[in-house]
Amino acid sequence: MTKTPDSVVRSFIDLHQDEFLRDLADWLRIPSVSADPARAGEVHRSAEWLAERLRATGFPVVEVWETDGLPAVFAEWPSGDPAAPTALVYGHHDVQPAAKEDGWDTEPFEPTVVGRRLYARGAADDKGQVFVHTLGLRAHLAATGRTAPAVNLKLLVEGEEESGSPNFEALVRREAGRLAADVVFVSDTGMWSETTPTVCTGMRGLADAQLDLYGPDTDIHSGSFGGAVPNPAEVAAELVAALHDADRRVAVPGFYDGVVELTDRERELFAALPFDEAQWLRVAKSYGTRGEAGYSTLERVWARPTAEVNGIWGGYTGPGGKTIVPSEAHLKLSFRLVAGQEIEKVREAVRGWVAEQVPEGIRYELTFPGATRPCLTPLDHPALQATVRAMGRAFEQEILFTREGGSGPAADLQDVLGAPVLFLGISVPSDGWHSVNEKVELDLLAKGVEAAAHLWSELAESWPQA
Amino acid sequence: MTKTPDSVVRSFIDLHQDEFLRDLADWLRIPSVSADPARAGEVHRSAEWLAERLRATGFPVVEVWETDGLPAVFAEWPSGDPAAPTALVYGHHDVQPAAKEDGWDTEPFEPTVVGRRLYARGAADDKGQVFVHTLGLRAHLAATGRTAPAVNLKLLVEGEEESGSPNFEALVRREAGRLAADVVFVSDTGMWSETTPTVCTGMRGLADAQLDLYGPDTDIHSGSFGGAVPNPAEVAAELVAALHDADRRVAVPGFYDGVVELTDRERELFAALPFDEAQWLRVAKSYGTRGEAGYSTLERVWARPTAEVNGIWGGYTGPGGKTIVPSEAHLKLSFRLVAGQEIEKVREAVRGWVAEQVPEGIRYELTFPGATRPCLTPLDHPALQATVRAMGRAFEQEILFTREGGSGPAADLQDVLGAPVLFLGISVPSDGWHSVNEKVELDLLAKGVEAAAHLWSELAESWPQA
Numbered sequence: 001m002t003k004t005p006d007s008v009v010r011s012f013i014d015l016h017q018d019e020f021l022r023d024l025a026d027w028l029r030i031p032s033v034s035a036d037p038a039r040a041g042e043v044h045r046s047a048e049w050l051a052e053r054l055r056a057t058g059f060p061v062v063e064v065w066e067t068d069g070l071p072a073v074f075a076e077w078p079s080g081d082p083a084a085p086t087a088l089v090y091g092h093h094d095v096q097p098a099a100k101e102d103g104w105d106t107e108p109f110e111p112t113v114v115g116r117r118l119y120a121r122g123a124a125d126d127k128g129q130v131f132v133h134t135l136g137l138r139a140h141l142a143a144t145g146r147t148a149p150a151v152n153l154k155l156l157v158e159g160e161e162e163s164g165s166p167n168f169e170a171l172v173r174r175e176a177g178r179l180a181a182d183v184v185f186v187s188d189t190g191m192w193s194e195t196t197p198t199v200c201t202g203m204r205g206l207a208d209a210q211l212d213l214y215g216p217d218t219d220i221h222s223g224s225f226g227g228a229v230p231n232p233a234e235v236a237a238e239l240v241a242a243l244h245d246a247d248r249r250v251a252v253p254g255f256y257d258g259v260v261e262l263t264d265r266e267r268e269l270f271a272a273l274p275f276d277e278a279q280w281l282r283v284a285k286s287y288g289t290r291g292e293a294g295y296s297t298l299e300r301v302w303a304r305p306t307a308e309v310n311g312i313w314g315g316y317t318g319p320g321g322k323t324i325v326p327s328e329a330h331l332k333l334s335f336r337l338v339a340g341q342e343i344e345k346v347r348e349a350v351r352g353w354v355a356e357q358v359p360e361g362i363r364y365e366l367t368f369p370g371a372t373r374p375c376l377t378p379l380d381h382p383a384l385q386a387t388v389r390a391m392g393r394a395f396e397q398e399i400l401f402t403r404e405g406g407s408g409p410a411a412d413l414q415d416v417l418g419a420p421v422l423f424l425g426i427s428v429p430s431d432g433w434h435s436v437n438e439k440v441e442l443d444l445l446a447k448g449v450e451a452a453a454h455l456w457s458e459l460a461e462s463w464p465q466a
Numbered sequence: 467m468t469k470t471p472d473s474v475v476r477s478f479i480d481l482h483q484d485e486f487l488r489d490l491a492d493w494l495r496i497p498s499v500s501a502d503p504a505r506a507g508e509v510h511r512s513a514e515w516l517a518e519r520l521r522a523t524g525f526p527v528v529e530v531w532e533t534d535g536l537p538a539v540f541a542e543w544p545s546g547d548p549a550a551p552t553a554l555v556y557g558h559h560d561v562q563p564a565a566k567e568d569g570w571d572t573e574p575f576e577p578t579v580v581g582r583r584l585y586a587r588g589a590a591d592d593k594g595q596v597f598v599h600t601l602g603l604r605a606h607l608a609a610t611g612r613t614a615p616a617v618n619l620k621l622l623v624e625g626e627e628e629s630g631s632p633n634f635e636a637l638v639r640r641e642a643g644r645l646a647a648d649v650v651f652v653s654d655t656g657m658w659s660e661t662t663p664t665v666c667t668g669m670r671g672l673a674d675a676q677l678d679l680y681g682p683d684t685d686i687h688s689g690s691f692g693g694a695v696p697n698p699a700e701v702a703a704e705l706v707a708a709l710h711d712a713d714r715r716v717a718v719p720g721f722y723d724g725v726v727e728l729t730d731r732e733r734e735l736f737a738a739l740p741f742d743e744a745q746w747l748r749v750a751k752s753y754g755t756r757g758e759a760g761y762s763t764l765e766r767v768w769a770r771p772t773a774e775v776n777g778i779w780g781g782y783t784g785p786g787g788k789t790i791v792p793s794e795a796h797l798k799l800s801f802r803l804v805a806g807q808e809i810e811k812v813r814e815a816v817r818g819w820v821a822e823q824v825p826e827g828i829r830y831e832l833t834f835p836g837a838t839r840p841c842l843t844p845l846d847h848p849a850l851q852a853t854v855r856a857m858g859r860a861f862e863q864e865i866l867f868t869r870e871g872g873s874g875p876a877a878d879l880q881d882v883l884g885a886p887v888l889f890l891g892i893s894v895p896s897d898g899w900h901s902v903n904e905k906v907e908l909d910l911l912a913k914g915v916e917a918a919a920h921l922w923s924e925l926a927e928s929w930p931q932a
Contacts, residue, residue, distance in 0.1 A: 092905055204689060208787040217751035223670060223872025227772030228763045229752040233706070234775045240700055241707030258521055285683035286695040288827015297694045305695030309700045310790050311781035316798055321674040323800050323873075324776050332782055334789050336692055361754015369787055406689025407789075 004460035005078060006393055007420040008143040011455045013135060013446055019442040020135045020449070021118070021442075023053060025111040027127050028120040028287060034094035034163040036071050043159050046093045047071040047224050050130075057134045058141075059155075065175065070094065070159035074178065076408040077137075085463040086152040087456070088181035089424075090413060091130035091188050092161035095122035096434045104438040116442045123440040124431035127368060129448065130157055132426070133187065136452025150460035154181060158409075161188070165409040170260045172416045183383045183459070186410045189425030191402075192273055194441060198402045200430060201266075204305070204378030205337035206407040207346050211239065212330050214363045219315070219324040226325055230361040233314035239357050243307045243333075247293035250307045250335075253350035258340035260376060262303050269379075269401050270298050284427075296457055302403035306336045318428045336405065339376035347371075373406040375414045375421045386430075386458035387451075391424075392451035424451060443447045472859055474609040474918045479601060479912055480550060486601045486915070487584070489519060491577040493559075493593050494586040500536050500560035500629040509625050512559045513537040516623060523815065524601045524607075525621075531635040531641065536560065536625035536890060537673045543603075543619045550931040551616040551849075552645035552926035553922070555890075557596035557654050558627035561588035562900045569902040578889040582908045587842070590897035592654045595914065596623055596894060598892070599653065602918025616926035620621060624875075631875040638882045647885045649849045649925070652876045655891035657868075658739055663861040664868045665853050667732075667891035668842030670771070671803035672873040673812050673834060676703065677820060678796050685781070685790040692791055696827040699780035702795040705823050709773045709799075713759035716773045716801075720815035724806035726842060728769050733843075735867050736764050749895075772802040802871070805842035813837075838873040841880045841887045849888055852924035853917075857890075860916035864868075890917065900928075 010209035013020075032046035033039045054075040061076040073093065097106035098121035106112040111120035113124045122128070133155065140149060156169055156179060172179060172288045192198040215232035217223075239401040262270075276300055277289065300306075314329025316322035335346055347368050354366050377384045380402065391399045392416045404423075414421045426448035476889070479486075494822035499505040513530045520528045520541040527542040539559065564574035564587035572578040577586035599621065602917055606615060622645060638645060658664040664864065681698035711717045723750075730737075741764055757766035766772075780795025782788035801812060813834050820832050843850045845867065857865045870889075880887045892914035898904040 011746045206689070206789065208789075211788075215752065220750055220752070221872065222772075222774045222776065222800060223672070223767075223802065223870075225750045225752065225767060226774045226871070227770060227799075228755055228757045228766040229747075229750050230756040231775055232756055233778045234709075236774065237703035237778060238704030240703030248481045281695075284686055284691045284695050286681065286686070286691065286827060287829065289694055289826070290696040290825060290827060291694045300694040301689075301691060304693060305690075307787075308688045308692045308791060309697055309703065309781065310688065310788055311777040312699045312703060312795065313783045313791065315775065315777035317779045317796070321676075321798060321800060322776055323672065323674075323774075325774060328776065329778065330783070332787060334688060334692075334787060336689065359754070359756060361752060363753065363757060405687075405692070408686065415738055427762075 003036040004322040005143040009139045012142045013449050014137040024131045028111040028122050031109045032094050033097045034160045042072045046072050048368050050093050067171050067306045069167045070166050073156040075155040080148045081154045084151050085182040088154040088184045090156050090186045092126045092158045094159045094162050096162050117439045118327040128440040130450050132448040134295045136449045139453035141457050150456045158361045160296045168409050169412045172412050176416055184413045184419050184421045186423045189423040190427035194428050200399045203404040205372050205374030207335045207343050207371040209333045210367050212365045216327050219327050222323040222325050230359050231325045233326045235362050236331050252349050252353040260340040263433040301405035305338045308334050310334050341376050343371040361381050371413045377420050387463045390451045390454035390458045394447045472611040475605045476603040478608045479915050490597045494577040494588050496559045497575045499563045500626045503568045509536040513539050533637050535633045538624040545618045546614045547673045551619050551648040554620040554650045556622055558592045558624045560625045560649040561629050583905045585905045590893040591899040594734050594906040595653045598914040598918050602915045605919035605920050616922045634875050635878045636650045639877050642882050648886050650879045650887045650891045655889040656893035660894050666868050666870055669870040671838050671840030673801045673809050673837040675799040676833050679833045680794050682793050685793050686789050688789040696825050697791045699792045699795040701828050702797050706775050717763040718815050718819040726806040767871035771804050774800050776800050778872045805840050838877045841885050848928040855924045856917045856920035860913045886925045
């Protein structure tokens with residue numbers, strides 16, 4: 001058999017697999033639960049442990065970065081080639097809380113292999129997927145005969161992702177110079193399934209809004225005044241109902257301005273995924289589908305912007321009845337955004353729409369507490385193509401595409417660094433993130449290492465020369 | 467000057483005015499606050515005091531009726547004429563809480579005359595207006611030379627009206643035989659103003675509803691599922707918005723079935739009232755009007771059925787945002803009803819409408835906790851005509867008409883006894899019911915006594931013979 005780069009990578013991984021798993025198990029034994037103040041020391045220990053392993057991997061620069069909360073780990077290995085692109089890998093070393101009493105079959109912080117699965121808190125989310133890059137990088141060097149990676153490689157592994165990344169954006173802003181990159185790879189993500197490897201091409205953004213509506217100065221008697229004055233609870237409801245038209249499109253004028261529409265090719269590739277709606281509904285704990293006309297369920301959650309009511313309240317909510325016209329009512333709304341939508345323009349559109357909708361006699365306040373930009377990489381982007389080729393070499397089958405309907409801290413990297421965000425992950429829906437019996441599939445973990453090994457060569461080769 | 471019945475009544479009242487006010491003041495000194503358990507004894511003392519005064523007035527039958535709560539007073543004086551109609555007067559002897567520290571200018575339980583006003587808790591609501599019937603009846607006898615009233619007269623003066631009449635319906639049902647009447651007069655009501663005497667011709671009814679809507683089994687992630695599954699908070703809002711059409715008519719099919727429309731004459735007479743919308747809005751503490759197209763504000767609150775949202779809640783209502791599709795949402799609705807609407811048919815219409823509106827994937831429960839029937843007396847009803855003539859003789863000016871937008875225990879009398887409910891009252895909006903410095907205008911109180919004196923003659927004369 002010819003010694004192709006692929007066979008070298010595979011041999012190298014086979015050779016170092018046991019050592020890799022022993023090391024990963026050591027890391028998984030550290031209960032780095034960021035949400036538990038009593039375990040802050042463990043999160044520090046986890047950061048130091050990872051820093052030490054990255055040094056052992058060969059990274060010439062490894063630093064533990066303190067924040068106002070828990071520490072992140074930064075590592076850097078320059079390519080040496082002045083034309084090489086710079087890639088920043090993002091992951092996190094903190095984990096969700098876990099205890100055997102929650103219903104685990106094994107001790108969550110005592111990694112246990114059963115068959116071809118490794119059970120432990122953090123096995124998939126996210127230590128396993130971060131650790132892929134250690135052996136992956138060594139295999140990359142072995143297969144290419146290089147002494148440094150084909151790209152300028154940076155790693156940023158934060159310690160507070162499971163606590164909502166409260167200090168992440170500030171850290172990224174503080175260290176923007178050190179973190180500068182041409183492309184960001186988020187390794188905190190999954191694939192469609194064990195048998196359908198995929199690459200995620202984007203995440204939706206998010207704009208929160210709160211609308212406070214005021215009618216009478218106090219609750220007033222609905223017998224004396226009902227039917228003759230505006231009721232803020234009713235107006236809140238009317239606004240919510242007016243948010244969508246009969247086709248379930250968001251009815252705020254200008255909301256869809258700039259939206260990057262799905263291409264025919266993307267729709268084809270989404271449709272090629274083996275989607276089982278009944279199963280999806282079970283996961284959603286829901287009893288029916290409802291969404292924008294003309295789009296499939298996957299297209300609705302991955303690629304279409306939405307307006308959602310997260311909360312509504314006003315008037316009497318206790319037992320029995322109270323015949324009042326309430327004095328006030330409130331709405332919490334969130335808008336999921338897709339590529340092409342600009343947060344400030346969406347807010348302006350919502351402001352104008354609310355001003356037009358609220359009837360005379362109702363005063364209101366509209367606030368926008370927070371927002372996250374969407375990210376999307378087109379199918380023909382060279383970094384995405386490189387990722388697909390790297391995954392294809394690892395899995396030896398066609399790589400399909402997904403997107404992520406949620407919104408995450410990865411967008412902070414995109415926003416601050418101005419770099420496109422890509423996703424490289426091998427977790428699958430059955431891995432039990434945030435749940436009991438979290439695991440990672442050992443065969444997929446090995447495929448992830450292979451893909452990471454190929455990624456840097458593919459990226460360097462495909463990178464447009466200056 | 468010829469001695470007409472009207473001049474006899476007037477002279478009789480003038481002669482006994484001081485004694486009448488002394489007695490009323492004695493009664494007002496009893497702090498019969500039904501809401502205060504510490505004052506239950508005072509409510510009993512008030513009942514005994516009234517019973518004694520009614521005996522002194524000449525009622526041959528006077529009884530204190532115990533209930534599961536606080537006592538009512540019943541009195542009866544048969545006419546002796548087998549063709550005479552039977553009239554039941556309703557009022558209450560309990561009062562709202564009051565203390566000088568609340569901001570009263572005088573001691574609330576130390577009746578004080580200032581100018582032509584008598585200040586005390588209960589002066590207008592309702593002891594003053596009940597007491598009208600003692601001197602009124604004596605003047606009636608004096609003017610007609612009768613030894614018994616021209617009608618079979620019954621009085622029912624309850625002791626828990628200010629606590630929501632929790633035992634009233636049961637009492638009326640228990641004593642339905644003793645209370646049997648051809649017509650009920652509620653003397654717990656007011657007129658348009660000092661200068662515009664009016665008679666109230668009806669009250670709206672009420673049907674409460676609660677709608678509980680269920681979507682996902684738990685709150686689910688709006689990033690993963692938003693825009694693709696039905697959101698119960700949104701469905702609640704859509705139902706509220708769909709409750710009214712563009713003309714602000716209730717859009718529930720069948721809701722208006724049987725509604726007794728305002729006659730042209732009633733609309734003319736309402737329009738003749740000196741209504742100041744800016745002033746009305748100040749009382750409503752509201753900043754605009756909104757209601758059914760084609761009707762004035764007074765018509766909307768007095769004569770049109772409505773659908774009102776008294777409460778709405780679902781999802782996250784705390785500080786900040788939470789990106790969920792809520793698991794459930796709830797609505798408290800109330801429907802004000804007018805004559806001709808039947809509670810059970812309205813409920814059936816709402817049931818059908820909700821079933822049709824709720825989209826697939828949302829489960830719900832619709833309950834109707836309570837209801838009160840509307841009451842309305844047509845302008846040409848002989849008992850109403852008799853009331854208008856009696857008021858006209860007292861006030862010597864045209865009597866206009868109002869209605870009451872609220873719903874009250876009077877409807878229990880209508881429902882159980884099957885008798886029309888009329889209203890005889892001389893209180894005015896400035897009397898401060900439930901507020902500080904409650905008062906009654908002494909000149910209006912005297913007019914009320916006059917009207918009560920004429921009422922029994924007018925009623926007996928106008929009564930259709932069997």
